[in-house]
Amino acid sequence: MLTSKDISVVKYLSRKYAEDTVKGLGILFGIHIIGTILLIMMSSSEEIPSIALGFWSNFPLAFYLMGALFIISATNYEIFAFLNQNGISRKTLWKNKMIVLGLGTLILVLIGTIYDAVVSSSGTNDLIAITYLKGTNPVVKVIGSYLFDVLVTFMTVTWISAIGAACGLLPKKHRAWIIFGIVMAAFLVITRIVSWIAMLPFAWTRVFMIVVKYFGLLLGISYHGNEYSFNFLPPILTMIVLAILGAILTRHLLMKMKIRTEG
């Protein structure tokens, strides 16, 4: 049930997010154009046609759209300040932010999917289509794949939202250092793990087996007699639950927000 204030908040958030996304994409697209031009200038005349042809496929729109979505979901303060000045509570901000991010995810994933399908011929060669949706008709493959992408993205969005809200609560002075510290630590840990895995023989299959062993139930993957079978429903449910948890955590953290005062 949406009040007129909710609608106003949705309109404001949509407009702001859209503007920020377009601005960000514009900058990235500009960089892409400049980069392509530089590349052409540095290449021999035989290479130029292929560079020119690859202009659109070399622009990872879906990737950038996801990036934009994540950055938007992480930032809260400016919006909180604006809405508070206009008599809107944090609760209402959260509720409508989730709605707008949800709608945004649906739209941006759609744009990304279509772009990939149109721009790169391998667009429909989707991991999800091969595994969870194997044996279903093409329409189901496309819709199922899209639904999966939307859920994964939205789940990530809610958790990034929560992390962004948490960072927003850190005292200003230390915030930059703490975030830097976390990012560095995460980077080091991940590179360590990846290099460790890469050193193992048959590494990726091993990893996969471990993942199936511990998370198979949640992911709907099971191993019977030398074959993997995939069930679409469990991962869908898992992601929905995780998304809800992420949203609840975000709400809890957003409720703690306060305006930075001078004194």
Added chain:
Amino acid sequence: MTGIKIDGLSKKFRKKNVLDNISVEFKPNKIYGLLGRNGAGKSTLLNIIANRLYADQGTLTLDDENLVENDSTLGKLYLMNDVDMYNKSMRLDKIFEYTEQFYGSFDYEYAEKLAERFKIDTHQKFGKFSTGYHTIAKLIIALCVPADYIFLDEPVLGLDANHRTIFYEELMTTYSERPRTFVVATHLIGEITNILEHVMIVSESKITLDEDVEDILAKSHLIVGPQAETKDYVEGLNIVGKESLGNLQGYYVYGDLNDDKILPDTVQIERVDLQKMFIYLTNQGGENGVNK
């Protein structure tokens, strides 16, 4: 409408009491002065009312409805202070539009008139205004928003004399035409003394005065006379200030006088200038309070 009621409000910043068990009321259609020195806690109180901060303890209601995290009550008030809450890249006229959307209406006609009087360009982006015009932009919004309770925290800081005069005139005009509650928080008492109907003084985290201006005037006395006799006469009274006037001594007293004591011929009881009284009263400590 029953007004804004605040009960038992307390707030600490890093273990220090900024507000200590504050209880006040802001009734409908009245102009309040919230006086006190810098850092006394006025801004914190207003920030809490406007939901920018949370109190540690206490209840806040507006027309008997909870004021915390409630869109319907939050939509009935507006706080303007030195913190900019608007997006810097947004044009002023666009901010008007959003204000209309969120508050339900906006007095565009009056805003246009004010913009003309103050000579402010409403097509300008909010972040591009100079300090004084930042304040003016926010004042215009504060005067045109349909809220019933408008809180102005140091509204004329940074304005030149001409703009201050315009503001006071327009405040009186809009208050006459559309009565609502204004709460003006300031440490500059002089210019607004005659505008206020009721005054609260915040001093060292407590409310030390909460009275109608007329009552304050009636309770304010200046006892002047020769040192010894005057000192004796004011013994036991609530002395808030002292002044030497040549070889005479003047005591500023707030509250009841001692009717039983005989007033010596050499000692006079005089009226006190309200501005001066406020200065003495705002300097009073929180411990003793001022109300007697």
Added chain:
Amino acid sequence: MLHFNFNSTEPIYLQVANQLEEAIFTKAFLDGTQVPSTTEISKEFHINPATVLKGMNILVNDGLLEKRRGLGMFVTEGAYMKLLERRKESFYQDYIVKMIQEAKKLGMNEDDLIELVKRGVD
């Protein structure tokens, strides 16, 4: 047009009442004419309109001002005469009565008093 002079030691509403009354007495505002509105006075002198109204209402109760719906505050017909009578009575009470009392103390009779008054008027 208004020559109000507000200090901060007396209640403002009383000052408004007194100065408006004075303006009527000095014929700055004639009977039947409109006086400035509360908004105008409040704007010009930065005084709370409620306070101005309170002061005006004192004069309304005294019969010196009247509110005409939709138009504003007007000086009532006969206000000047009323004030004049009132001030004459005050003059009588404050000066004449005291003068007579003082004269009695000095042992003067009515003729002596009139003698003195004539001397003063010339």
